[in-house]
Amino acid sequence: MLDVKRMQVLRAVAASGSVTAAAAHLGYTPSAVSQQVAALERDTGVELLERVGRGVRPTAAGRLLIGHAAIISQHVAEAETALADLRAGRTGRLKVHYFASVGPTLLAPALARLRDEHPGVTVDPKLTEPQDSLPDVEQGNGDLAIVVRRPNDEGRPGIRLVRLLDDAYQAVLPAGHPLAAQQVVDLADLAGEPWVGSEPPGPCLEPIVDACAAAGFSPNFVARSEDYATGQGFVAAGLGVSLIPRLGLGTRHPGVTIRPVRRPEPIRTIYAAVREISLVQPALRALIDALMDATKEWNVGVPGSGRDMADPAAASHLR
Template identity: 80%
Template structure:
């Protein structure tokens, strides 16, 4: 196998016209340059230089390898420039996993800010389920995932969980429901009501089930939807009551009343999941900062 560093020494000798001149340019001794060329000739299995007067000139094989050395040098320079751009956050690609209700309210404004600050970075957001994307992050298939974290969930090795938002669930009632006259609804007051499910099984449904259990009952689901807008439509039609997180109520149906819940107040904890090793990337760090700032707003 040909040593790339020795190729560059050969190129210096050919362009300089002598071993002595190449040694001066490279900061080596003439003996060291001669040894490098001799080793390269051994690797190539053919003579690369021939003496002409006090200098040297390349053989056909020497000219061939010198041409390739120039191409390699150019590619290395381009790679170094590209790497510097990537380190500085001027280029690159960020793959993001998110779930539906954080898309318009949290992720979209964060991505708009990222695009202003790092216009050369390609953004690849993909919709997924709240509990699924951690494996994508751990395996390097995603740079960042927005997830709902269970209260007792163990930390994943090598994954940093950045808290973004405690998203409280609200009682969603049909307009004119007797409880709509109250500013705050005790969760136990919904025990005898028919319920509309608003979440799929997993970390977003668990706060509802656990909250109802703490209030002494299990919700009687008469209709289910994994879409917050559809769930509001079912409630507005009088099918039942529901609990929907605050981020899922950005677009509110005119036929429902939304009230705070207490005793207890179910909450889903939203985090950004990233690999520890990736936190040095400027664009990824900027996205995390944007998500944290927008969540505070």
């Protein structure tokens, strides 16, 4: 295999016209330059330089190698520039996995800010279920995933979880329901009601089931929907009551009443999941910062949401 460094030495000798001049340019001794050229000639099996007066010039084989050395040097320079741009966050591509209710509320404003701060970075958002995207990040098939995990989840080896939001579930009641007259609904008061399920099995359903168990009952699901708009429609039609997280209530059905829940309050915790090794990317760090700020801004616009502010320690987790 040809030695690229030796090819560049040959190129310097040909450009300088002599071994001595090339050595001065490269900061080597003339003997070291001669040894590099001699080693390259042994590797190729042909003479690469010929003497002309007090100097040297490349042979046909030497000119061929010098041409390729110039191309290699150009490619290396381009690679160095591209790497510097990537390292500085001027270019690159980020694959982001998200689930439906965080798309318009958190991800959209975060991506808009990232575009302004890093216009050369391409973002590829992919809609997935909250429980499905973490393995993609672990396997390198995604750079960031917005996921639902249990509070204070420490994640997995090599994965950093940045806590974004504690998203409280709200009681969704048919208009005119007796409990709609209350400002806050005790979860136990829903024990005897028929329920409309709004979550598939997984991390978003677990907080509901766990909270109901703590209140002393298991919900009686008479209808199920895996999207919040249809769930509200079922409730408005009088099929039952439901619990839907605040992020899922951006568009409210006119036929339902929304009330906070207590004793206990079911909460799903939303994180940004990234690989530890990827946190050196400025664009990825900027996206996490933008997600955290989008969470704070969204909370400001939601009445009674001060307790759900993004984790103030999350930013320190990126250091």
